[in-house]
Amino acid sequence: DIQMTQSPSSLSASVGDRVTITCRASQSISMYLNWYQQKPGKAPKLLIYAASSLQSGVPSRFSGSGSGTDFTLTISSLQPEDFATFFCQQSYSSPYTFGQGTKLEIK
Amino acid sequence: QVQLQASGPGLVKPSETLSLTCTVSGGSISGYYWSWIRQPPGKGMEWIGYIYYSGSTDYHSSLKSRVTISVDTSKNQFSLRLRSVTAADTAVYYCARHPDMIVIIDHWGPGTLVTVSS
16 A cells, blocks of 8 residues: 655644645655545545646645655745645545644644 | 445344445535545554455455455445455444545545444
């Protein structure tokens, strides 16, 4: 199975900050990497697919980059509604595995 | 807007079978892939498996011997059966949709907690 490792596991930041979350795959997954946001008690929401494609309706302050084994999710200017848990997922091969998540909290 | 809602018992006894059904509303089950995903307390998400509306499936290799996912297009539902459960199967279970067999999940249900306990 492909292991997905996210860092950091938690992060404190302020409104307006630029934030970067990293996801590393245990083997190359080309660009088959997706990012989701989950708020407490809610269903996850797709933010970025194929490493860098912005899902329809997602604000442009969210961006993704990377290929192979190393990927990043960047929020250019944090908004109050962005505080949540973010997790990555590889769609390269079955079983389709997820990162452990990064909890983004208000500083 | 497509909505998914999982339903089923919230408590299952060890060694028994966990059964959940996901009802899809606001859209057809046809033409899409449908996954089950779970999240044990304090842990990350785990993909369980998917079914195409026509019935083809793919399961997580570690769960394959215990899992069956089925679809009922006439009811716009798909279902999960997980046999011989243990406490390790306690989790929030999500049903989800992806447009093709590349698992990029564009719609998730809200999740339902299933506890395995006697």
